[in-house]
Amino acid sequence: MADLVDDADGSPELLRACRHYVQRIENDNDPCSETNGEYRFLTDILPFCRTVFDVGACAGNWADKALEINPAAVLHCFEPIPAAQMALFGKVGGRAIINAFALGRENGEAAFFSSAADFEISSRFKRPSFASADLRQDILPVVSLSHYCRQHGVDHIDLLKIDVEGAEVDVLEGGIDLFRQGRIMAAQFEYGGTWLDSRRQLRDVFYLMAGTDYVLAKLMPSGYRVIPDYNASLENFCYSNWLLLQRELADAGAL
Template sequence: MQVHEAGLLGRTAKAAAPQLCRLASSRRIRQGTRLLEVYLEILQGRGAGTGWDLHGEIVAARRCLRGVDAPVVFDVGANYGQWSTGLRTALGRRTGRFFLFEPQPACQSALARAQVPNQVVIPAAVSDEEGSATIFADAPGSGVASVHRRRDSYFGDMTAHQEKVPVTTIDREVERWGIERIDLLKLDIEGAELQALRGAGCSLGDGKVTTIAFEFGSANVYSRTFFRDFWDLLTPLGYRLWRICPGGLLLPVREYTEELEHFRGVSNYVASLKPA
């Protein structure tokens, strides 16, 4: 009976599709449907990191640092230090070390003036090898500056401002500063996150990086990277993945599916060697 009913429902839905399609194609219905679709995606964390829930990102980061008395944090793509400042406040203590990677001179001067205890500002972009690169943005100090030429439908042409900047790698800085562990590696570098992880190959392979927080979204169109690349790099090393949802809720990603290739806005993820 249940099989028969399922077949009948399927045939009815298929027969009704042409009429429903015409209805759904009207401009008013289409706009409303799109807004609902975006909202439902955001509730699952897809696109929820597009600048409006920094508090949720900090809540998730604090949760990942539970039980760590003096965390070592790499903030790669620090911009003006908003994320690190918020995390410091949330942790409620002055111990630990924060390494802020920021290639844009306009941001570096602001970070230096802050004079935060135990803070190290590294004036460089991060990738898979040392050298130099051009970053592209709409203006100096932009929060969406990238080493990739972007033409997102949301931001438009992101090549109005260009700067030549030095480039380093995570492995190089780990060696340079004699770092034994990174409790949290945060990557917000507009499409270059996978390159940065490849430049941390030795640190990842040695288990020095406990937790990674990274973005995935529209900028990955221009770096030609997929979520599959992150999955294939991190899961064989023992990392488990979660997507950050509004308010800092962590939704486990237990298996790879093509639905993870979500390029609308930005989605935030956590990969960790320990339970979240």
């Protein structure tokens, strides 16, 4: 073992190559939707979806792709940042229901931080990447997923996509009764370094979903890998996409 450590210390190129290989095998740190399995998953599931939620719709790229795959889907988009809302309306206005507020754990207001240089990295949390010179703070409305569904008569969600820069668990907590009642077929959420900012872990999702009929799975380029039990080794905070699937659905397509 000592020899292996010495070799790695003496060969940084080899160490980087090994890390890159592991990340590729584990599908970590690949933000490209065309290669990390995200678009493949959407192509497989969206034709069977009627009601789709895009939480953290930002400029509308994901929403536009979803409507390209299934133009008949009823798409509910949620985006609280004003600059992003303008881009979102330009991308899918007239084709989707656009909500100018965030989804979270409960109804109310919350501080959101954004950068004038790049609104796409806005967050509920002050991130290290924010430059203090152009940091903007806004107090914006937040609604829980369960409340929204009650108010708008949404009985079932076929696909719930969540990309909210570290607040993913808050969104799930705000709709936990929907999961307990089996009213969501599938959910996709981002995991990564933003969870350090929010002090969240994958463990929180495993614990939240305990007792429900859902399984967690990691999205892979050719499908998904069901993770039946939590293990601390999962917590690498590398960018990746995860799924919450009804057990029957997961059994049909797991790797």
